[in-house]
Amino acid sequence: MKRFHVHVAVDNLQDNIRFYSSVFGATPTVVKDDYAKWMLDDPRVNFAISTRGTKAGVDHLGFQVESDAELRDMRQNLISAQAPVLEQNETSCCYAKSDKYWITDPQGIAWETFHTLGDVPIYGDARPAKREAAAACCGPAMAR
Numbered sequence: 001m002k003r004f005h006v007h008v009a010v011d012n013l014q015d016n017i018r019f020y021s022s023v024f025g026a027t028p029t030v031v032k033d034d035y036a037k038w039m040l041d042d043p044r045v046n047f048a049i050s051t052r053g054t055k056a057g058v059d060h061l062g063f064q065v066e067s068d069a070e071l072r073d074m075r076q077n078l079i080s081a082q083a084p085v086l087e088q089n090e091t092s093c094c095y096a097k098s099d100k101y102w103i104t105d106p107q108g109i110a111w112e113t114f115h116t117l118g119d120v121p122i123y124g125d126a127r128p129a130k131r132e133a134a135a136a137c138c139g140p141a142m143a144r
Contacts, residue, residue, distance in 0.1 A: 002070065003039075005046040005062040005112060007094075009053020016049050032095060035123060048094060052123065062112030071099060074113040078103045090117065093124040 100114035
């Protein structure tokens with residue numbers, strides 16, 4: 001079963017943790033110095049915030065899947081959209097190791113489809129300052 005994913009770049013992590021914890025009626029399942037995540041079941045969403053964006057706002061959207069088979073199926077959907085698809089295998093991002101595919105919609109919003117393989121102790125590789133090259137963490141260059 002898929003879980004909708006939203007990642008929002010924020011200016012102040014603690015203010016936003018307080019805000020979203022109130023909105024969701026739940027505390028985050030993951031909290032780091034630069035990142036927080038809520039894995040909600042109602043609605044079924046993986047909602048993440050971080051101070052890693054170059055500007056505040058929606059960083060990217062996506063779908064988290066539960067198996068390699070679901071990820072392969074989603075890859076076919078992305079290919080059908082007739083836009084470049086960026087593949088990342090066993091990449092470390094957002095304190096997790098994942099296999100993922102990225103695509104950018106016509107408005108320039110990045111969409112991530114991923115299968116989480118496990119936790120890692122770091123956020124991931126640093127993004128380029130202007131996001132010019134494909135980042136190993138949380139987003140393709142084509143969306144930036």
